[in-house]
Amino acid sequence: MTNSKEHIVWIDVIRLVAMLMVIGVHCIDPFYISPTLGQLPEYKFWAAVYGSFLRPSVPLFVMMTGLLLLPVGKMSIKEFYSKRILRVLWPLLIWSVLYNMFPWLTGVLGLPKEIIGDFFCYVQGNESQSISDSLHDVMMIPLQFSFKENHVWYLYLLIGLYLYMPFFSAWIEKYGRNAERLFLTTWGVSLFLPYGSAYISHYLLGEATWNQFGMLYYFAGFNGYLLLGHYLKYGNDWSIFKTVIICVLMFVTGYAVTYSGFSTAAANPASTESDMELFFTFCTPNVVLMTAAVFLLMQKIKIKSEALKRALATMPKYGFGIYIVHYFVVGPVFILMGHLSLPIPLQVPVMAVMIFAISYAFTWGIYKLLGRKARYVMG
Numbered sequence: 001m002t003n004s005k006e007h008i009v010w011i012d013v014i015r016l017v018a019m020l021m022v023i024g025v026h027c028i029d030p031f032y033i034s035p036t037l038g039q040l041p042e043y044k045f046w047a048a049v050y051g052s053f054l055r056p057s058v059p060l061f062v063m064m065t066g067l068l069l070l071p072v073g074k075m076s077i078k079e080f081y082s083k084r085i086l087r088v089l090w091p092l093l094i095w096s097v098l099y100n101m102f103p104w105l106t107g108v109l110g111l112p113k114e115i116i117g118d119f120f121c122y123v124q125g126n127e128s129q130s131i132s133d134s135l136h137d138v139m140m141i142p143l144q145f146s147f148k149e150n151h152v153w154y155l156y157l158l159i160g161l162y163l164y165m166p167f168f169s170a171w172i173e174k175y176g177r178n179a180e181r182l183f184l185t186t187w188g189v190s191l192f193l194p195y196g197s198a199y200i201s202h203y204l205l206g207e208a209t210w211n212q213f214g215m216l217y218y219f220a221g222f223n224g225y226l227l228l229g230h231y232l233k234y235g236n237d238w239s240i241f242k243t244v245i246i247c248v249l250m251f252v253t254g255y256a257v258t259y260s261g262f263s264t265a266a267a268n269p270a271s272t273e274s275d276m277e278l279f280f281t282f283c284t285p286n287v288v289l290m291t292a293a294v295f296l297l298m299q300k301i302k303i304k305s306e307a308l309k310r311a312l313a314t315m316p317k318y319g320f321g322i323y324i325v326h327y328f329v330v331g332p333v334f335i336l337m338g339h340l341s342l343p344i345p346l347q348v349p350v351m352a353v354m355i356f357a358i359s360y361a362f363t364w365g366i367y368k369l370l371g372r373k374a375r376y377v378m379g
Contacts, residue, residue, distance in 0.1 A: 011067070012312035014060055014298045015319050020352050021057035022323065023359075024050060026151060026330050027351040030121045032266060032276070042344055044266050050348045051280060052259035056291035058154055059282055062222050063229030063295055065161065070230040071169040084162045087320075091379040092155045093141065095324045099149035100137040102328075103129050119331035122147035151327045161226060168223060172230065180231050187224035190216040191285045198278055221283055228292065235299040243300050247293040254289030261286075314364075320379030321363030322356065329355045 031047035072080050103116045107129030117124035128134075137146045145152045172180070193216060196204050205215035236243065261279030265271040279286065303309055333354050337347045367374040 007313060009303050009309055009312060010299050010301050011064060012315050013301050014064060014295065015315040016312060017298060018057055018060035019319060019322060020356060021054045023326055023355050024054045024348055024352040025057050026327060027348045030334050033121045046344050048259055048263040048266060052255055052262055055258055055280060055287045056294045059225050059287060059291040060294060062225035066226035066229030067233040069165060070226060071173045072166055077166045080166055085159055087375065087379055088155055088159055090376045091324050092152060094377055096141045096149055096152060097138055100146055101134050102148065104131050104134040118335060120148045121331065122150055149327060157222060161222060164223065180227060183219065183227060184224065184231065186219040190220035191283055191288060193220065194278060194281045194284055232295060236296060240300050243296060247297040250289045250293035254286040257286035318360060318363045322359040324379060325362055326355050326359040329358050
């Protein structure tokens with residue numbers, strides 16, 4: 001099943017599901033970030049409903065990375081870095097520049113500065129069309145992302161995981177499944193740290209003002225998702241019925257915690273953004289339950305249609321490009337939803353499908369135009 005030459009269809013299904021989830025997450029940003037819509041109870045409600053449901057988005061991508069790339073095998077560290085990091089680095093740099101220069105371009109075109117907030121809801125009220133501000137954000141790209149390209153935080157994370165993987169891989173190759181289970185168990189304990197920090201003490205297990213690296217720090221974070229993807233790559237031998245029952249129970253449990261926590265914080269006028277995002281934190285037990293449930297369930301999918309298989313098989317080629325470009329489309333499609341007067345519950349799924357289709361078509365067009373050179377732009 002894990003032979004690199006064998007195409008695994010259910011991985012393409014997970015890619016598609018994860019991509020739609022990521023896009024859906026960004027579709028709800030205006031629901032609670034907008035200074036007008038964010039105050040309306042119905043928008044707050046559906047932000048909580050969809051935002052909680054879509055939390056497995058990024059963790060699914062990390063699990064697929066672990067599944068496909070761990071262990072890295074006989075590839076040297078130099079070869080691994082050249083193959084993996086450069087594929088991410090060039091599109092990250094190119095598109096970060098484009099996102100950050102867009103505000104200045106709107107000024108050159110004589111457009112009102114409010115259009116920047118229409119495209120990127122996180123900068124509403126702080127729009128600037130000055131060339132100095134755009135160039136400042138460009139100069140900061142090696143160190144941080146800006147809210148105009150809010151989604152590229154994941155690419156910084158991904159490069160970090162790639163830097164780490166050859167060393168993690170050596171440990172995986174040396175030790176067996178029992179050691180992996182021990183690591184995942186310890187990681188599972190670390191998933192409670194965000195809640196412990198919020199509700200017990202800001203400083204836990206050796207953390208202090210002079211030390212942010214507590215006792216479980218070295219087992220915490222997205223490396224657990226990497227290992228979980230590797231650990232679960234063979235699926236399970238449960239029947240489909242048993243898999244559905246267990247996965248539904250896992251997902252519902254995680255969803256209940258995520259939704260109740262976020263909606264409670266969102267209903268409190270005194271809540272900060274950190275308070276609302278606490279239960280949305282990816283490395284928490286509730287999100288892991290939901291992510292593992294989706295992953296295990298998708299592994300049971302069987303597709304017989306050759307046409308559908310061929311369509312899904314394009315996801316490895318176009319998926320990165322869809323991810324990098326889709327944030328440019330979120331704002332305009334959200335405005336379009338307002339003109340279409342769709343019921344709020346339908347707006348997020350309709351937006352997600354539309355944004356996916358537009359981003360897919362754009363990425364496909366760039367590949368048609370540039371051929372293999374498109375990978376430097378679209379990944």
